[in-house]
Every structure is written in structure tokens, then in C-alpha cells.
Amino acid sequence: MTRYLTGNSLDGAVPSWLTNQDNSKLKVDLSYNHLNETTVPQNCDESLNLFRSYTSTNDSDLGKCLKSHPCLKTYYSVHINCGGPKVSIGDKVYEEDLDTLGPARFLPSNDHWGFSNTGSVWNTDQTGNDYVAYNQSILTMNDSELYTTARHSPLSVTYYGRCLAHGNYTVTLHFAEIIYRDNRSYYGLGRRAFDVYIQGVITIKNFDIKNEAGGVDKAVIKTYNNISVTNGTLEIRFQYAGKGTTAVPKRGLYGPLISAISIESEFKPLEIKQATHRKKRPFLVIGVVAAVFFFILIVVGIAWKKGYIGNQISREIDLRGLDLNTGVFTFKQIKAATDNFAESNKLGEGGFGSVYKGTLLNGTLIAVKQLSSKSKQGNREFVNEIGMIAGIHHTNVVRLHGCCAEHNQLLLVYEYMENNSLAHALFDQDKSKMKIDWPTRQRICVGVARGLAFLHEETTLEMVHRDIKAANILLDTDFTPKISDFGLAKLNEKENTHISTRVAGTLGYMAPEYALWGYLTYKADVYSFGVLALEIVAGKNNMKYQPNEDYVSLLDLAVVLKEKGSLMDLVDPRLGSDFNKIEAVRMMEVAILCTNQSPALRPTMSEVVNMLEGHRKIKKSDLNPATSEDDFRLQAVKGNLENMQPPHDSLVQQSSSSVYDLYLNSKISEESRILDE
Template identity: 35%
Template structure:
């Protein structure tokens, strides 16, 4: 058997006409010429800059596309590898008439190099008469609020796949970027296939920001299966908005390295790496010499390679089996184990249309179990070390917790390289979607429900902080992690960032995790997660519930960003705290109850952690079992607790390296 295998190996090695592994590709346009690109529709070239739409002084409808002329391979069948990619480009969006803006531009990947869609909200990507015909993956830079596509505002970035209703969006204003400013903006779009994450960065400078504006946990290998064309599109409708692309870089990476030689591309604007072929001689004598030499060298080498591969596979399989058995043994008495096949079918193969949320752990999918008719929510890991860590953290914590205001865990699955948790489906979604609904899906959250949410959340935090065998610090309390059941009762979820600790131990030092706007100042400063940092986040959530405003949002008719805690505290100092109440309630609340809720929120969001009440005290106040806490009229200056020593801050260095 061994000689046969060896002979086949040698025949493949010496007689194969060429290698078929795909190559990584890159190109760079510091400025544009007519070479290497295709312009469609109203796009045009002027002084080394591409204009995607018409430049005229009267409102019009226009659409145009810029496409790199050569298709790019993103999937290699030989190695079964999907390439990662990275692109950066500089663009500007301006209007020849002040205030005449809309609709925006996109960077896209498409199997079609004739992508030219309709003007207006279709962004030059799809045709208005056949909106589902074109296949694409796009990052939109949208400058108009279009309710037809559930846009959050007129200054956002979003990920679109095969439709213009974005999978996920981010307000560009959160990083002080105004897409319509006319200033030169640089965008970076990075997709890492091994981490299954797509990040979008924006900046007015050429320096890449440390944190992305938009980060989406998504597996694009299902979409990058064909040769794709890359490019830009833009559109207007009844406006004079102008879309300009000034420079562009693009590259793929991640394919296996092969013997190659670099050839200059046939144009100066870009370059690619091409694979060289192994030469095959027609000389019989040379062929026999090569065959003999090959057998003498490759025979022992091939034997050791086969032995090494067999050993590696055997050890890896043994380790995986041991880990899986250990995991199953730990949670054998816990929730039920689901089959991967069943979860795959229930989520339609983890299709993007089934995504209902994004958490610290990864994407959340709606799962419909046809056999039983049940509906669940499946959380899928990021396929990374951090994802496994968070999976084990969430499973070990939530499996042992029992409280009416927690999202019930139904089961789990660790198979096919996947880490999955199955929760009970919450029909009313997350609290942030109800507090800040899309215009066409407006559901008013009644005052009684808001009071119930405040009390229920305080109750479950008191349970986590003081009633569990080991104290649980959640570390990521925010409205998107609070689900609402059929009765609008709160259910706290997403324990991917939670940490267990003994009640008599000091808090561990970790790298800061969580969401800006909800993070306590001492946590940002020291990275210390304590029950008081959870209390701060709770206070911000309560103010959000009472006021109907986000923790950080743009002031109306201004570029100024407003912090919710500062805003409410300012009204409190002026004796006008009732003006902070959500206007959508139209005064349908009891003034004293509203005042109490707002003051509880402020006391929990006190800058000094030592001045914040315990969550048990908060629960007593909300249940009228204790008097409210006096809140100073002026927000106190930022003071860090003296109980945090230098030794505390730098302790447990290894733990700090393991927490994202």
C-alpha cells in the first residue's frame, strides 16, 4: 500500500502542469486614471478623482458606479479557504446647494460587474422595479433617513447583504463624523475570516482610529463563494449632493503561500501576484534522473510527513474529545444538549435573515423548531479564543442561576467547531428597540411597564450581587441586553462578560469591557469591575427608561453630543427635573413616582462609587420600603475612591490579559 501511495504522490508532484491555489491580490489607486476601472451611469473622472453622481447646481436624480475591472477570487477550492480582505479609501460628500442632501454612497462586492441601480434610496445598488434581483455585500454611507429601509438617521454607516435594510448600523456622529460635511473622510473596512468579524473605521485624518465605528460578527464565507467585483456606487434623488472618491487601496489575504514570482501588472495603477508553474521537461533522460532523485529524497520525507500528519490529527482529535467530555461532564446536570443539525435547521443554516441581535458573545439567531413548534434564540460564538472563553463563562454562570428576571437558558451545543447557547425567545425583543423604535414600528412603553422594568432589573441585580453562592458582576448592563417577555417584564441576559467572585474577595483587575455610555468612570480609569460599576450602569439604564433618550446622543439641530446623566443632572439643579420625562408619555405618569425614578437613576450614576447606593437599597426605595437618597443639585466633581490602591490596580496581571 505504501509504495502505491508514494508513487501517486510523486506523479502528482512531478507531472502536475501547474498549481491551482488562489493568489492574494492587491491594488492601489493614489489617484485615478481611465485604466483598470469601469465607470457606469453618471460616474465620471475629473483631475484624478472619481465623481459617482452628477455635479449640477439644480436638484436632480442620479446614480453611478465605479468598478475595478478584474474579478477577484475570494474562495480557493483546493484549500477550502475563504480570503480575508482589507480596503481603505478617501471620499467626500458635499452639496452645491446648502441643505440639499441625499442619498449616499456604498462600497460593494458583487458577482456582477455591471452593477448600476436606481437613484434615490436605492443607492445605485438595486433596481427599484426588481429590488431583490441584484446580489451584493455593501457598506453604506447613508446621508438620508429613508423609512422604507429602516434607516436610523441621515448620518449612518450600515452593512447590507442582498437588500438595503441593513443588518446592522452605526451613527457616524458617535465618532464626531459628519458624512455631509464636505471634508475628506478616510474609511477602512476590514474582514477577518478566521475571526468572522467585519470592522468599519472612519476618520477625518489618514490615521486609522483604534476602535471601529461599526463592528459586525458575521461569517461572510457563505457569500464570498464566487469571483467578485469590487467598487463603489452612489445616488441622489431631488438633491445636489456630490459623491467623490479620491483614492482607493484594496487587498485580499489569508490564502496559503505558494511558489510564486511577482510580475508587474499591465498597468501602473495596481499590481497582483501571479502563480508560476512548475516546469516539466520533455527529455526522457532528465525525467528518469528527476524521478530517481525524487524517490531518493521524497520517499523518506513523505513517510515522515505522513507520520507527522497522522500524529497531529490523532492528538488534536484526542484533545478535542477530552475537552468536549470534560465540558459535558461539568454541565451534565444542567440544561439540555441540542444537536448541531437541529440548530442548523432551526436557524435556516444561520442565515442572515434570522439574525435578531448582536452581543458580546456573537450573533443571536431566531430558531424555529418545526417538529415541536417551539421558538428559541440561539447565540453563536465568534469562532475565536475569546468566543470560547465567553461561551464557558456564560454557560458556567447562567446554568446555575434561577430568577424570574433572567432570560431562561434552554440548552447548549458544542459541536462542529461551534459554541452555541439556546435561550427562550423573548417576543417583545430588547428594551432598547422598544425605547427607541423605528418610526413604522412604534410601540409606546407605558409608565407602568417602565416602573416594572426598573424594579425587576433591581431585583435580579440584587440576586446576582448578594444572593448567589458566588457574587456575579455582569459588567455589561445596557438596554440591548435587557429582553422583554410577552408581558413586557424585564429579563437580563448576555453573561458573556460576567465574572464570578467570592463575596469576601476584592474585585479582580481586568481590561475594560462593556459599552460606552454605561461604564462607570472608575471602571474606565482602573478597569475594576465591582458591584458598584453594575449599579452605575443600572442608573444609566433607569434614566434611559424614564427619559426615552440614549446615554449619548446628538443634540437636536446641533453637532454637540449630550451625555444623558449630565443632562438630567442639569435639569435637577435648575429645579426642572420633570422636563426630563419622556415626551412620548404625554404626561401619563405620576409626578412623584417619576421624580423618584429620576433621582434613583442619578444617585446610582454618582461619579464617586462610594456615594452610590447598593442595589438592595435601590430595590427598597422603588418598593417604598426606604426613603429616597438625597441627590446634590450640582453634579459632584469626578472623584476616585481611595479604597483602590496602586497594588489593587496592578494586581492579577494574568487575569487582565484574558479579558477583552
């Protein structure tokens, strides 16, 4: 006989006849009441359920009978395979739950969790198996071991974790309908519905596992976070609430059903933190040391490969040990002179690096070119190149005062040019207040020609500049022109290619044989000078001068005007009429001669100086403008380049021929258009 007095909010004393131990067949459930604590018995046998039977000042005991089951330690997790054996899922071990339940049972399974059961299975002999469900078919869901068995109760079953550390926990509940089937038997007629409480708060109302899962033998997992534990106990109750099926044979089958329970702390236990830290500490130290070591090796390797280590130190030593006829500056001196490379001291940026204005302690003004160190040459070769540049002295060549190779810096120190560059004076009229008259322009043009003649013919180096243009012609206080950036193209080469040398120049100034074939001789500088001379006369930039769609450049316009006998139309209008017309015409004719498509038909720079100064006449047969005799001239270019014998690379030769054919077709089309006009 069973007396169910659960959940009736009873108070007062417990009647003695309810707990009369002489009546061994009487089973009493007093759970979830508010009885007088002093009258509640302390026995916890299988016939008396005292779970939450009274209001205690210490809820962690869950009743007097658990005083005989003290907490041995603090726990941070509980995992239960309800009604089944021990199961390992991932890193979690779900403990076995094989105890038999009675209609009014409250006993702990061990020191950190237990359960309370209420309810009898009608019309059957009471056995422990009546409270365990077993699956009726093969399960295919993930972690199927958790759903092979389940704990169920006709009325109510409560699982509790105890001896838990205070804090927030995550509760995960696993359900699967393994009793009611999708068939025509009475097992297929039932419908299960029950409520779920966590810490006394309802979380699911009228929960139907089969409906939620969309069928039988399918898992439903419910997770709840931030479940607070303040008294060492976490309680999960599954309660039949009168819904669902009540009239199937074996009525006990319609009560709550739970497959597995997981309770996991959301905080790291102190002892686990300390143990983990102790375990990880040696590996962490080893890992950090190894990472730092390999990082240093990588950095040193990259720095060595790029020449930042060893190479730079060696360069500095070599520079100091070489008689450069110039100074070797320290990086500290350069930083002080340029105010740490202040933006206000930046004069410009060229193809080889930025240029800064500086002032030495003795008041000398300098220009510091900050090179990007891309050279793959050895230290001695690099130092020799610097030495050769430093040894060049000419009125129309910028003087190198010294250099610096420290702290991964490669710096060249030049004399400072007060009037900036020729490009600034000619083209930046909005920024420049200088007005260059004709005598100054004539003197600048002749001075540049003399400087190039010196580099080509009067030094032992026979140096080719490669990038003659207005921006690389600097002007001192007296507007004396000085060629800058000479020798730097060779310093900046990365490596040799299939051509004689790497193309380094500016579009609009490069000779065709250099731009198309990469073949470099001093005649490439002659071509660039011719373009520069036209710019000096016209006061306009070769590439930016596009008055209409017929002329793509200043050079193109000059050749057409030469054919029409109207070269004077090219002269800069800012000069007015007060200029030497004979010198202007001579300069333009020399420029056109210098820009001949065939290198063989261009003069040398010493010849250019003589022609500009009037010491040598310009022969009419020497003039071969681009708009006349194109056929003859282009054949001369082709023949001359063939005689130059570029490297035997079939792919390169094929590409060169293709470029040449395209160029020839474009010139023929241009000639037809001009003749039609």
C-alpha cells in the same frame, strides 16, 4: 590553385576537369549551387567543398559525402567554442573547434555538427592558423573563455548542427572584436562588416562587431528564438558581402568573425523528461509525504493549542457528565433548529457572538448564542461556569435551556424573547411598532433592578454582570424584562492582567472606576443601571443624545437639569402628559444617585428597588449631582479608590493619576463654564 564557384546558382553537370583527382594542387568550392546530383562526386577531401552543391530530396545529408557519417542518435543541443578548446560555462559544455580549415573545406567535426569554409588569405602561405583569431590583450568580460579565440574566414564560414530533433530552437551567437585594435597600427585602421544567415534567412546585415560593442575586446551576444528544424539540420552562415575594409595588409582579417555558438532546443526531450521524472519521483514522493506529515502536525498542534482537538471533546464529555439541571444539545439539533444558521434567522450580534432564532422539533422557540471560544480555562472550569449560569432562575433573568460543545462550536441555548430587546423598543422607532407607555416603563425599570439585586445579593455566586445596557435587556410577550449575557464576560476572558479583571463593557455605561482603573465591584452594575434608568425615562440613547454642544450625553443633561430644578424636561415627549410624574421624578433621582462618581455613595440594587417602588425615601443628602460640589465629590472618588488598594504597579498608578488629573481639570473647566452662564 583554387576555383571559387560558390553561390553562383550553377545547374547542370559538374565538369570533370573540376574534380579531376589527378590535379592535387587544385582546390574547388562548389558550395551553394544547383548542380545535377548524379554528376556530383562522392569524395569529401580537403580540396573539394560540396556543401549544398546540389538540390537533394533529402537535405539532411548536406551532400553525398556525409553518407559516410550517419547520425548515431538524436540531439537537442549544440555548443561550440569556435576556434578554441573545450570550455564549460555554467551547465553548458562548449565543444572544442580545433580543426584546421582550408580555402575550400567541408568536413564534419563529429556526428552532430560541422562547418564549411570558403576563401583564401591573400599574400600568405596557407595554414590552418590563418582561419583562427587569438585575442591580443587581457579580456575582462563575463565568460571570457569563449572570446579568447574566434573562427574567421576571408569570405564565408558556415556552422551546421545535424542529427537534431525536429522542433523549435534558440540560437545564441557570441562575438568580440579581438583582431582590429584601438591603436595607431594598421590593426586599428580596419573595419569589419559581414552578414549573418540562419536557416538561409538573413538576420543581420553588415554587422560591425566593434561598432555594436562600443569598442574592442567587448562581448556582443545575439539571441534568436523559434528557429525551426524540420530536416534534422540547423545552418548558421557568416558571409562577407563586400562592405568594410578591403585594403589592409593581410586582407583575410576583414572577413566574418565568430567566437562561440549555442543551439538549444525549446522543448524538453522525451527521454530527458522520462529520466528526470524517474530521478525526481522518489524525492517527490518523499517530499510530498514529509510535507503532508508536517502539515498535519502543525494543524493538530494549532488545533490542540486552541482547544479544537481534545479540549472540545473533553468539554462535551464533561458537559454530559455534569448535572446542569438543563439540556445538552447536539450540533445537529442546533443546525436543524436554526436552518444551518441562516442569515434570515439572525437576531443580532453582540460582544460575545451572534444570536440566531431557532425552533426545536417540539415547536419550542429558542435563541442560540454562538460564542467565540476564546476561553483559556480548563475543561472543568469552563463546564463549572456553564453549570453555574444554568443554575440561575429568576423572573427577570433569561433562562438558559442548554448548551452544545461539538465540532469546534460553543453554543448557548436560551429561551426566546418575542419582543426583542429594550434598545429595539426604545430607540429603533423606525423599525419597532411598539409604543411603551409609562406603566410598562416603570415595570421594566423595577424588573431590571430586581434582576440585578438577585444576581448581586441573592445567589451564592454574587455575580457582577459588567455590561448592563438596553441591548442586554430582553422583553418577552408581556414586556417582562429579562437580563441576558450574564456570566459571559468571565467565560470570555483570555487571561488575567495587572488589573483585577479585564475591562468588558460598553462606552457610556461603564462606571469611571472600572473604565479608568479596571476595578470591578457590583457598584459598577449600579452605575450602568442608573444610565439605563435615564434612558427609560427619556426614550433616548445616552451616547447618541447630543442636542447641542453643551451636553455630551443624556447623563450630562440630566445632572444639569437636576441643578436647575427642571428634571421633567427630560421625560420622553412621546408619553405626552398622561404619565405618573411622581414615579418619573423618582426614577430620575434614583438614576442620578446610582451614577454618583464615588462607588461608596451609590446605593445597592436592593435599595434601588425599594426607592423605585416608593418604600424608601430618597434622601437629599444622598443626591450628589456632577455639577455641584465637584471638589468634594471627586476627592471622595479619589479617596475611595485609594482605599480599594489597586495592585502595586508604579506604571499603572502613574497612568491612573494622569487620567484622574485630566478628568479633574476637564470638570473644573466645565464648572466654570456653567457658572459663567
